[in-house]
Amino acid sequence: SQQGEEDPQALSIQEGENATMNCSYKTSINNLQWYRQNSGRGLVHLILIRSNEREKHSGRLRVTLDTSKKSSSLLITASRAADTASYFCATVSSASKIIFGSGTRLSIRP
Amino acid sequence: GAGVSQSPSNKVTEKGKDVELRCDPISGHTALYWYRQRLGQGLEFLIYFQGNSAPDKSGLPSDRFSAERTGESVSTLTIQRTQQEDSAVYLCASSLVLASYEQYFGPGTRLTVT
Numbered sequence: 001s002q003q004g005e006e007d008p009q010a011l012s013i014q015e016g017e018n019a020t021m022n023c024s025y026k027t028s029i030n031n032l033q034w035y036r037q038n039s040g041r042g043l044v045h046l047i048l049i050r051s052n053e054r055e056k057h058s059g060r061l062r063v064t065l066d067t068s069k070k071s072s073s074l075l076i077t078a079s080r081a082a083d084t085a086s087y088f089c090a091t092v093s094s095a096s097k098i099i100f101g102s103g104t105r106l107s108i109r110p
Numbered sequence: 111g112a113g114v115s116q117s118p119s120n121k122v123t124e125k126g127k128d129v130e131l132r133c134d135p136i137s138g139h140t141a142l143y144w145y146r147q148r149l150g151q152g153l154e155f156l157i158y159f160q161g162n163s164a165p166d167k168s169g170l171p172s173d174r175f176s177a178e179r180t181g182e183s184v185s186t187l188t189i190q191r192t193q194q195e196d197s198a199v200y201l202c203a204s205s206l207v208l209a210s211y212e213q214y215f216g217p218g219t220r221l222t223v224t
Contacts, residue, residue: 033212042114042201043153045212088152090213096160098143098213102152 005101006089012107019076021104023089024069030094032065034074037086037103046074046087076106084108112136114216116202122222123192131187131219135204143213144177144187145201153201159185192223 007022023032031050035043049056049065049072056063062075076083086103115134123129135142144156155169159179170176174192179185189196199220203213 035213035215041199042215042217043203043213045214048212090153096141096158097155097166098158099155100145100153 006087006104008104009102010105010107012109013079014109015079015081017079019079019083019106019108021074021087021089021106023072023074023101025072025089025091025099025101026070027091027093029067029091030096031092032063032072033090033092034061034063034072035088035090035100037088043088079106079108081108081110114202114204114214116200116216116219118219119217120220120222122224125194125223126191128188128190129192129221131189131200131221133185133187133202133204133216135183135185135202136214138182139204139206139214140182141205141207141211141213142179142185143203143205144185145203146171146198147201147218148198156187156200189221192221194223197221197223 005024013019029051031048033048034046037043047058047063049063060077065072084107086105088100088103090098090100092098117132140161142159145153147153157177158166174190177187199218201218203215205211205213
């Protein structure tokens, strides 16, 4: 199975609500990255958190990393219709091996 | 500046034919990755190039798949004797040095094998 497993697989929320997605992984990492994908094409990098960091913010995004539990979460606050997309976590090992999870499909209801 | 480009954007081919997919990374990016994404699925790592080092081919699913990269520029992914199971979007990404940095993705090539 994939190194990174996102949870939930699909999430539907009302516009304005917060969305939380989780990612769990199995082996040690150098960093963990979150990406967004619209319409099944190219991915867009959202945020990178290093293994020695616990929390990072970027605009409406907040990422946490718990290396003891081998898990990360992505929080999108005050969601908008444009946030509808698939979100993927990607773990990067010290050997630069990168593994993507299966993704969370987020739908924002107007 | 220009981002990662891929060509063709769509490719329909008959089972058994060979296909070649192209990726032009961002200038100056030494790391280049190829991924495969089946419909509704996550990304499958295929191969990774880093500068002049030997590529990491550990993700290539069979010997029908191969990839080359000329220096730190264009890369081509070749699939020989295509099978219907090869139908997917093939994504290329580049990053400045290593995967410690963010990856910039191209729009992908949608391959359909009939």
